[in-house]
């Protein structure tokens with residue numbers, strides 16, 4: 178097997194939770210600690226024709242947690258995600274020993290408001306941020322006042338994954354707001370929350386929640402089509418390029434999907 182032991186470690190899956198036929202979370206317990214910051218990602222994958230077939234995945238867990246957690250979507254025609262979907266507790270993946278990425282909470286600008294927009298699994302880095310900030314505040318590592326507004330768009334309500342955790346967190350933390358929205362509401366008659374894509378709602382929430390360029394950083398994560406649309410909307414609202422952080426999960430123009 179060609180996996181270079183200097184670059185990869187074998188990480189066992191300890192637990193798995195399914196939300197829908199294509200969305201699930203996994204927990205892993207790698208043999209070496211992976212140093213990372215909330216919002217970063219790590220690449221992992223499986224052995225395939227004597228190579229590691231790997232992709233990047235945002236880390237859901239906080240750096241303070243003992244295990245690594247990921248929220249994954251099976252892309253039916255994809256090379257890796259259908260293989261990952263087959264894996265159960267006890268199976269292993271080859272994981273890079275280094276986490277990467279600069280999609281972290283902006284502490285440089287001095288902005289006190291953070292508008293976090295995502296499609297489906299794009300919620301992953303925001304969960305890590307919420308868990309980390311909550312602990313940092315509780316344990317006195319963070320004094321600066323801030324507000325996080327999370328907007329998550331999916332097609333149907335069984336695709337949120339972390340809605341329960343976020344709703345509970347909103348009840349505990351006055352600095353957090355969570356707005357889940359579904360686009361295929363006609364298939365989800367029980368749903369009484371927001372309807373429409375995040376693209377349709379960002380302007381409304383930016384205005385009503387006073388998320389202005391003066392003190393707000395915008396974060397966009399997930400579907401490339403959403404990222405392009407929302408970036409343009411926020412730019413028209415007066416947000417500077419530097420105040421919009423992006424994590425694009427796949428190349429624009431490829432794999433157009435509903436969200």
Ligand SMILES: Cc1cc2nc3c(=O)[nH]c(=O)nc-3n(C[C@H](O)[C@H](O)[C@H](O)COP(=O)(O)OP(=O)(O)OC[C@H]3O[C@@H](n4cnc5c(N)ncnc54)[C@H](O)[C@@H]3O)c2cc1C
Pocket residue numbers: 218232233234235236247248249250251252254255256257258259298299301424425426427428431432433434
């Ligand atoms: C920084 C970063 C973080 C990421 N974090 C996550 C994460 O937390 N969870 C997660 O599930 N994925 C995440 N991704 C996407 C992930 O890396 C893979 O692209 C995804 O798992 C599909 O891989 P694949 O090999 O199955 O598909 P591929 O064979 O690579 O791609 C097949 C086709 O599907 C498109 N595609 C890729 N992903 C999707 C998708 N989600 N929906 C629709 N079409 C898609 C591709 O552009 C291509 O056209 C992240 C990507 C990046 C760059």
